[in-house]
Amino acid sequence: MRNIFKYIPMVTLGQILGTAVFFPLLCFLIAIFYYSNKYNDDAEQYYEDYMNNSYDIEVAMPEEKSKCYLKNQDEDVKTVETFRTRMVNNYFANPSGWYIPFFSVEYKKYLSIMYFVDTSQMYWPYGRKVILTVNRDDMNNPEYGTKENPVPVLKDIGVDESIRDNDQDYDKAYMDSFYRENVIRYLKYKMPKSEFKRRFKNGE
Known part of the structure; x- marks a missing residue:
């Protein structure tokens, strides 16, 4: 041998x-x-704090080709992002985020609708009236609302018609679950670790 x-x-x-x-x-x-400390893995402990400090606004989304959308102003604007988290069977497990950054004429701020969950049963809300859920601290913070740092929007519902199949916009149980999972993943993967610590952990 x-x-x-x-x-x-x-x-x-x-x-x-x-x-x-x-x-x-x-x-x-x-x-x-590396990956074990890259993201905010305890985000699930704080998602309710973020959600409870949020409120709804109504906006008219621009038409798809409008220059109000950052992707129509700059081809380098990030509209899809992949988060590498760990190696599984020698392959990366890669959660993703999809973004629709745009300028809101109603609020004179840049907002970004963010999806970190499955969007296969959705229609992009171009040209529709929508209810957007935003965080109060984000809206009041002058560092948010700029081209470089739009206000995150983690829940959107059509006003006149659902932007999801089977009228899921108006299914409270479904939308509560959608919002909860979207917030958790935003806090975990997207919010910078320094900001996450400042907003949720410094007072512990």
Whole structure:
């Protein structure tokens, strides 16, 4: 058995060891030392604080080709983002976020509708009247509402018609679940760790 390696070229042996041992070990170390501390993993403890400090506003969304949408002003505007969290079977598990950043003429601020949950049964709300749920601290903070840092919108409901299949906008249980999951994932993946600590943990 000891002599079996003499029949295997060293390059091949290195490839076998690399694939079977070193790469999985590298993935494990990356997951432990980098991804385990990258996001706000205790966000679920604080989502109610964020939600309870929020309120609804009504806006008329611009038409799809309007220059009010940042993506129509600048092709480099981020409208999709992937968050690398951990290695699973040598592959990254990648939650994603989808963004619709736009200028609200009613509030003279830039807002960004954000989805961190499944959007397959939704229609983008271009040209529709919608109820948007925003956080009071975000709306009152002058550092929010700019092109660079729009106010996050984590729940949207059509006024005249649902923007989701099967009138789900008006299904309270569904929308409560949608909003809760969207807020948790926003706090976990998107909100900077320094801001998360300042807003939710410094008073502990």
